Amino acid sequence: MIRPLYYYGHPVLRQKCESVKEITDEIRQLVADMVETLNHENGAGLAAPQVGVPIRLFILRDYIVAEDGHWTMTDPPTVYINPKILSPSQETDIDTEGCLSIPGVRGKVERPWRIKVEAMDLDGNIFTQEIEGYNARCRMHENDHLNGVLYIDRMDAKSKQKLESALREIKKKYNP
Numbered sequence: 001m002i003r004p005l006y007y008y009g010h011p012v013l014r015q016k017c018e019s020v021k022e023i024t025d026e027i028r029q030l031v032a033d034m035v036e037t038l039n040h041e042n043g044a045g046l047a048a049p050q051v052g053v054p055i056r057l058f059i060l061r062d063y064i065v066a067e068d069g070h071w072t073m074t075d076p077p078t079v080y081i082n083p084k085i086l087s088p089s090q091e092t093d094i095d096t097e098g099c100l101s102i103p104g105v106r107g108k109v110e111r112p113w114r115i116k117v118e119a120m121d122l123d124g125n126i127f128t129q130e131i132e133g134y135n136a137r138c139r140m141h142e143n144d145h146l147n148g149v150l151y152i153d154r155m156d157a158k159s160k161q162k163l164e165s166a167l168r169e170i171k172k173k174y175n176p
């Protein structure tokens, strides 16, 4: 079932989410619904609070760039339960991000270039990944959602100011 998205201005996006204690049928259903919702939206990643469920879980596809420059995305998306971002590199990178909860807007954000991620999968197994570049960025973006943080919070003040009127519009339009 496609679930309704929650948008910028809704308090569920600003909550610190609760850890998942147990992988129940409800969690499995939530993940299945999130995958359907992500596909419907043609998105790369989706965090549980974006569908109104404030728990520590997100799903994410990776970008795979071929030698000829063409890119594809992994399918199905990977499920991250109670994720931890570890060992962020000193080296950073600035790139453009968008978010399904902030439609029509994009912005540049500085983040560590390389991280480790530890998380649990739907079978309850812990896995770790070492990852760099845009795919690392996406994990940090999704993980931020679990702490009530949006990428616009990480933009420099001047760039964010340019988005202020668009953000006001989004808040009004999607939170009647």
Ligand code: NI
Binding pocket: 098, 099, 100, 101, 141, 142, 145
């Ligand atoms: Ni997002």
